[in-house]
Amino acid sequence: MNQMMSGQHSNSIRTVSYKPPVRILIANAKGGCGKTTLATNLACQFARAGETTVLIDHDPQGSASDWLAQRSARLPIINGLSAVKERHGGGSTLSWRMRIHPSTERVVIDTPAGLHGNELSDLVAQADIVLIPVIPSAIDMRAVTEFIQELMKTQAFRQKPKPVAVIANRVKRNTLSFGALQAFLDELHIPFIASLRDTQFYVRAGEHGFGVVDFDRQHDKEIEEWLPLMKWLSSAIKDLIVV
Numbered sequence: 001m002n003q004m005m006s007g008q009h010s011n012s013i014r015t016v017s018y019k020p021p022v023r024i025l026i027a028n029a030k031g032g033c034g035k036t037t038l039a040t041n042l043a044c045q046f047a048r049a050g051e052t053t054v055l056i057d058h059d060p061q062g063s064a065s066d067w068l069a070q071r072s073a074r075l076p077i078i079n080g081l082s083a084v085k086e087r088h089g090g091g092s093t094l095s096w097r098m099r100i101h102p103s104t105e106r107v108v109i110d111t112p113a114g115l116h117g118n119e120l121s122d123l124v125a126q127a128d129i130v131l132i133p134v135i136p137s138a139i140d141m142r143a144v145t146e147f148i149q150e151l152m153k154t155q156a157f158r159q160k161p162k163p164v165a166v167i168a169n170r171v172k173r174n175t176l177s178f179g180a181l182q183a184f185l186d187e188l189h190i191p192f193i194a195s196l197r198d199t200q201f202y203v204r205a206g207e208h209g210f211g212v213v214d215f216d217r218q219h220d221k222e223i224e225e226w227l228p229l230m231k232w233l234s235s236a237i238k239d240l241i242v243v
Helices: 035-048 063-069 094-099 117-125 138-153 155-159 176-186 200-206 220-242
Strands: 022-026 053-057 079-082 106-110 129-134 164-171 192-197
Touching: 022 035, 022 220, 035 053, 035 063, 035 106, 035 129, 035 164, 035 200, 035 220, 053 063, 063 079, 117 138, 117 155, 129 138, 129 220, 138 155, 138 164, 138 176, 164 176, 164 220, 176 192, 192 220
Parallel strands: 022 106, 022 129, 053 079, 053 106, 129 164, 164 192
Antiparallel strands: none
C-alpha cells in the first residue's frame, strides 16, 4: 500500500537549510588605498579554504569583476556578481542579494571610492564585518579618521554595531611613515590587524586573476602577512555565529 495513502509519513522529501553567509565589507572613502586588492585576495583565502565564496563588485570601475574574468578555472572557484546599475549613469543595486545561492558561506563586498551618506549606511547594513584598508600617508590617515567617524555615525551601525578593523596596505617597513601609521592606528581604538607590504607581486598576480594564496609555497612573506588577518576574521566570525 502507498505510504502516503496509509497515513504514514514519507521520508523521501528532504528539506535542506543553509546558514546565512558571513558578509565582509571592504570600505574606505579614499581612493587608491587598495580596496580591490584586499577584496580579491580575501575572496581567494576563503575559496582556498573550501568555503563557497561570492565576490560582490559595487565599484563602477569594475576592477574586481575584471580580475575575476581573468581567473583560471583551475583555481578555487569564486563566484562574482556586479551590483552596479548600468542605467542612469552609476549607483548600485541591492538586487544582487537575490542572486546569491543559498549555499554561499562567505560574501566579500568591494566598494567604490567616495563612499558616504546613505550609500555607506546601506552597505554597512548589508555587512557583518567591516575591513578598512589604509596606506601610510598623512592625507590617508586624516581621511580614514573621518571615514571611521562617519561609518560609526551611520544609522545602520548605530542600530547594529559590528566588528571593524584596519589593515595597513602598501607598507614599507622600517620607515618613518610606517612608524607614524602604527602610532596613529593605536590611537583609533580599532584593531590594527595586519600590514601588507608594498610589492609589485600583488599587481602582477592581480593581472591574471590570482591571489597570494594561489601560489602555494611561493611568496612566503606575503602569505605570512595574511595569517593575523585571517586569524582575527576567524575569531570575529565565530563570535557572530555564537550570537
